[in-house]
Amino acid sequence: MDSKRQQKFSRLIQKELAEIFQRECSHLFQSTYISVSGVRVSPDLGVAKVHLSLLLSPQGRDLLKEVQVHTKTIRHELAKRIKNQVRVIPELIFYLDDTAEYAAKMDKIISELDIPAESKEDPSNPFNRAEEEDLPEEEDFGNEEEEDEDEEDFRRRR
Template sequence: MESKRQQKVGRQIQKDLGEIFQKDAPHLSSGSFITITAVRVTPDLGIARAYLSFLPDKNKAEILKNIQQNTKFLRQKLGDRVRHQLRIVPHLQFYLDDTAEYASKMDQLFSDLVIPPAPPEEDEDQDSTQS
């Protein structure tokens, strides 16, 4: 479970990374809209794991690879923004957030389920009167 400090730092990094992707690094997105869905920070605040979602979904792996190759640039930009709040700028790790795809897949599975109707309740009433 994350401490309050980890959660606060994670939210701040999430906000700052969103602004960085919009203003300072639009060239990394290749025309896609990038959403930082979550940021998880280690207890020592040394590593921040950012989960990204892309719209449209085309070339997700390619965009993620481009972002991972430019981690040093993104960390520098993040450091410029959080230098007065954090003693150490965390190392950034970027992951693809597949929560929406997972939810869609689960919805599809549930919609494909065939649930037989419940047996009529008359059978239960007859059994209880005979006893």
């Protein structure tokens, strides 16, 4: 779990890198939309692992390599923006964020599953409603006359 300091620093780097990718360095990456989906920072704030989402780009791995080639330029732009807020500009390590692809893959697998419709008369179903109707009604174990006598005794003692 990250400390509050790491979380604040991560948010700062994420915000600034997002702006850098959209405004400063967009010409370096063939006008592909690059979003920063997350940043994890080491406890000493010296290394930042940056997860990128590459939209409108069929060749994601190639573009990631291109980003890695320009890491020095990106780090320099980041340094210009946050130099008054931090002591050390972290080393940037870029990763491809493939959660959207993973979610699409899982969605496809789930949609291809052959799940039979639920049957109310299915004996193997432990949540069958028909079995609940066969349950005996709750029995009343208390006697009303005894309860009235207990209340009278309680009132007398007060």
